[in-house]
Amino acid sequence: MLRIRNLDVAYGSVTVLRRASLHVAAGEIVALIGANGAGKTTLLEAVTGLVRPRAGEIALRGRDVAGLRTEETVALGCSLVPEGRQVFPSLSVRDNLLLGAHVQQRRGRPRHELARDLERVHGLFPRLAERGRQLAGLLSGGEQQMLAIARALMARPSLLMLDEPSMGLAPLVVKDIFAVVSRIREEGCTVLLVEQNARSALRIAQRGYVLETGRVVLEGAADELLANRDVQRAYLGREIDREAEALPA
Ligand code: ATP
Numbered sequence: 527m528l529r530i531r532n533l534d535v536a537y538g539s540v541t542v543l544r545r546a547s548l549h550v551a552a553g554e555i556v557a558l559i560g561a562n563g564a565g566k567t568t569l570l571e572a573v574t575g576l577v578r579p580r581a582g583e584i585a586l587r588g589r590d591v592a593g594l595r596t597e598e599t600v601a602l603g604c605s606l607v608p609e610g611r612q613v614f615p616s617l618s619v620r621d622n623l624l625l626g627a628h629v630q631q632r633r634g635r636p637r638h639e640l641a642r643d644l645e646r647v648h649g650l651f652p653r654l655a656e657r658g659r660q661l662a663g664l665l666s667g668g669e670q671q672m673l674a675i676a677r678a679l680m681a682r683p684s685l686l687m688l689d690e691p692s693m694g695l696a697p698l699v700v701k702d703i704f705a706v707v708s709r710i711r712e713e714g715c716t717v718l719l720v721e722q723n724a725r726s727a728l729r730i731a732q733r734g735y736v737l738e739t740g741r742v743v744l745e746g747a748a749d750e751l752l753a754n755r756d757v758q759r760a761y762l763g764r765e766i767d768r769e770a771e772a773l774p775a
Contacts, residue, residue, distance in 0.1 A: 533582035557727035560737035605683035615663025626680030668699035
């Protein structure tokens with residue numbers, strides 16, 4: 527589905543990704559974990575054409591997409607759920623969803639298919655159906671995350687890329703979001719999941735990569751990474767502390 531080889535990205539003189547390589551096979555959830563500033567968002571932005579790589583290859587379903595415009599990568603089946611949701615706060619929930627279908631509609635998708643796609647995302651997120659007329663800015667953080675995922679699905683992606691969907695959300699809401707991501711995969715969509723919440727991400731993923739200061743330093747099956755001492759020390763320990771803090775005294 528996605529193959530990245532030796533990707534270099536720099537912002538001015540600062541190199542942020544260094545010869546990063548990874549692949550995502552059709553039907554997988556692949557987790558990309560790493561600390562703040564490791565380059566995870568930049569990698570997703572390079573795939574979606576939001577930043578231009580300095581070197582390297584990005585192939586989506588066998589087609590070279592490095593340097594394509596974002597609209598073209600969406601049309602080729604790759605949708606991004608951006609960090610911090612970025613819903614349009616002054617538009618209704620329904621209009622946010624319709625915007626997600628914009629590229630496909632311009633390419634001639636019939637209206638009755640649009641209705642079917644809305645039905646599908648409402649099935650995944652019933653609350654969005656109930657709140658269709660409400661302004662997106664008035665939704666809770668968890669609901670906005672659901673809307674951002676649903677909006678991306680309206681483009682009917684073959685590859686859905688999520689950038690830290692659990693950020694700032696309560697544990698129970700995070701659980702719901704990850705359950706939906708698993709369901710999206712079961713329905714046939716491939717997923718690349720960027721997360722700082724490494725434990726939750728690796729639990730639903732089949733494979734994972736660890737990115738450190740722009741380099742892929744480790745890759746493997748998700749259960750191997752969960753059992754890896756270095757991963758536990760660097761990325762899972764803090765979560766154990768946080769979980770402990772959340773327990774009643
Ligand atoms: P986080 O988990 O905090 O979102 P990340 O792993 O997603 O981090 P990136 O957001 O890709 O990391 O950032 C990687 C590095 O690139 C950071 O040092 C960041 O400051 C820098 N960076 C990101 N975007 C830009 C930009 N537009 N201009 C200059 N530097 C940038």
